[in-house]
Amino acid sequence: MRLQRSASKRAAQASTCSAGRQKVHGVVGATPYHCAMPSATPIIALPEALAGVIYGPDGLVPAIIQEQGTGDVLMLGWMNEESLRRTLQTGRTWFWSRSRGEYWCKGETSGDRQWVRRAYFDCDGDTLLFVVEQEGRGACHTGAHSCFYRPLGRSS
């Protein structure tokens, strides 16, 4: 039920969204097409906000990724100062992979890109929140829409 509601919210969102979308028109064979491709809306960072971000001893800060429109929490990734800079500057999410020890731009290989629409830091400065437009199948490498598809248990 919850997934159905999310899917219907996503459909409504896709049909009404206009900010951060680039209109594309063309013809394939005899068929004209009109579609709205997501486009980047980089964030112009406030210097005092950037200075307020507190990184852990490993130089990383957790970044929660939430879907615009549905409000679904999609995933949590880790950012260092450079991946945060890239994220704001490009309008795409860039993380630091703790297991591989390298930067990765979400969806660069899979096509499941995340287009940043809003960015926040919390009261303590030690957690980030990005509201994104999720392209493709979803955020999870398993193919699920959200990485949080497994319940820890059931309500009593």
Add this chain to the structure above:
Amino acid sequence: MRLQRSASKRAAQASTCSAGRQKVHGVVGATPYHCAMPSATPIIALPEALAGVIYGPDGLVPAIIQEQGTGDVLMLGWMNEESLRRTLQTGRTWFWSRSRGEYWCKGETSGDRQWVRRAYFDCDGDTLLFVVEQEGRGACHTGAHSCFYRPLGRSS
């Protein structure tokens, strides 16, 4: 605008929510009152799910707290095995304070309690998500509804 929408969603949620609420009736002076107080709905954990939670080298796992109904991301706290156990068992959020080195139950002092309604772990097992009913003013110690009230910048 966003905050207004959230407030109206919260009002709608409060008027329609029934699960996890305890009906209270009484009389103050000549005035009868009927209100629905939040009540705990502990989570009966799946042993295989608990075994799949991966704690960091410090024994902690990040826990995202999202509000039921509005979908607002309220805060991120840290849990160890014991605080996760307490959270599921009591239906209230229990965290490990990294700065104070002690357990804390959200809202125990302030009254801004969180009543757990759903609990998830992510595909990698190293992040938790709790969907809660937020009581009182909100989740943030500043009095804000969400800890993520500060933008990192503005969209270009």
